[in-house]
Amino acid sequence: MAEKLRLNKTNLDALKATDKRRMVWDNSIPGFGVRIMPSGVKTLFYQARFKGEVIRITLGSYNGLAATAEAARKRAAGIASEIANGIDPRPKRKEAEAATFGDMMTGYVDLLKAKGKKSARNVENHITADIERAQPKLWKKRAAEIDLDDCVKVVADVKERGALRQADKIRSYIRSAFTEAIKARGNVNAPAKLRNMNITMNPARDMVKVEGSSQARTRALSLAEFRAYWTHVKELPEPGRSLMMLHVLTGGQRIQQLSRITLDDIDGDTQTVTLLDFKGRRAEPRRHAIPLLPEATACIERITGAGEYVFSCDGGIRPVNGKYISERVDKIREAMGKAEELEGGHFTAGTIRATIETRLAAKPYRVSSDVLGQLLSHGLGGVQARHYQHHNFHDEKLEALQMLYRMVEGLPEPSASILPFDREATA
Structure with missing residues (x-):
């Protein structure tokens, strides 16, 4: 027969340990009990069946104080009420x-x-x-x-x-x-x-x-579309205008990388900005230096303020996110559609990056894949790039960005001047 009595201070104090674990139940609150270990430790608990599962909730150790016993009795009564109302009383389950x-x-x-x-x-x-x-x-x-x-x-x-x-x-x-x-x-x-x-x-x-x-990633704007896009970008109100211009003028860098740029990342002496490329499984980010055109520097001066971030619309307090850029690309795309400037349909912010690489690789620019890889920070995980290629490509990247600016502005590429060959002078 199970031992039953009122589990109050007087009776709990009187319960003695035996050489085996001893269980005693309260005679008025079904499921309320105390476990007495051979060591003498007394633990109050509540046990019942909930939705076919036997559950036991520890209420705490009895420390000889009347308040401890009464608090356990109240908690046991509360648990019994929760179970009667279909509520799982287990703390973790309740949290879940x-x-x-x-x-x-x-x-x-x-x-x-x-x-x-x-x-x-x-x-x-x-x-x-x-x-x-x-x-x-x-x-x-x-x-x-x-x-x-x-x-x-x-x-x-x-x-x-x-x-x-x-x-x-x-x-x-x-x-x-x-x-x-x-x-x-x-x-x-x-x-x-x-x-x-x-x-x-x-x-x-x-x-x-x-x-x-994923279709937008295979889309690249035509030259006419890209120039129309650039025109719409320059018509945006600030700071959107400078932010969207900077996105293009830095070569269409990933928004995540641009959003990390701080004023400390800009080197005024070399006119470069250093981005940290965490893409892939790199344990350490790749330091990715981008030359700054005068037009890009002007954009930075217009949007920076008291805060540390460069790619920001509140003076550097917080960086902008991809959604901010995407919303402006969406508006430009809609405006281009209304103006019948779209030749290939839908495009996104990611399309601008693909467009820059595609157009710079084509005539008359013909920028090499090595330079484009350095400019856009991709395809640089091979053994040669990691261990043998230490050229920083600064001049090549700067030249590519200058071509990019002339491209969107519709300016001609400078041609080499050919000097006439004077046969008599060499005779």
Whole structure:
């Protein structure tokens, strides 16, 4: 027969340890008990069956104080009430039950930051804009209740804006967040926000890639389109005008790299700016120096202020993100469409980078692939580049950027002057 008595200070003090573990139950609160170990340690707990599962919750050790016993009795009574109302009383389960979709997505960002991922800030900005602000109801919905239809709604709303590449990124973020939340259950190094969510399935696993999301990367503007784009850029109000000009005048560098530039990265003596390229699996970023044309320096002078960041629209306090640039590219594309200046249809901010490389490689510029690789910081992971190629390509990159400026301005390329050959002078 199970021992039963009222678990108050008097009776708890009277309970003695034996050579085996001893269990005593309260005679008025079913499930409330005390475990007495041979060492004499007394632990108060509550045990019951919840949805077919036997659960036990430790209420704390009894330390001989009446307050401890009474607090445990009140907690046990409260747990009994929660179970009667269908609420799982286990602390971690309650936390998991209350965890929202927003908690999971911010936990995913925290994980990226903990891993030192330089993309974390951009991911956070996209999640804030396209999920938290755009889908406030889903953001507050319990993560365990998010289904495939919810995931599709988030991605579809971004896609319907014409932001195909961005829509696919959001799809990837949601899918990865669920995957990391599932893995975090057994990972003590994962952020607590993810680890305690008790996510067991990934509703975004079967979401397919957004059609057309990668097509923009194969698109390059024609020379006429590129010059029209440049004209529209120069008509933008500040600071958008200088930011978009700087994007072109530095060779179409990746927005993530431009957003990291600070005033300390600019060398006034050599008129260069140094970018840190973290792309790929580099343990250390590649230092990527870009010559600054006078026109690019003028743009920087117009947009910098009291803050440290260069690529900024608030005087350097905060750097701009990809969304800021994409929105202005979208407006320019719409304006070009209305003006019948589009020959090849849709394009994105990434198209500008592809356009610069494509047009500089063609006649009359014919910039070599080696120089373009150095200018755009890609294709530089080979053995030769890592161990044997130490030329900094400054003059070649500067010449390519000067060609780029003449290209968008519609200026002719300087031709070499041919001196007549005087046969008599050499006789």
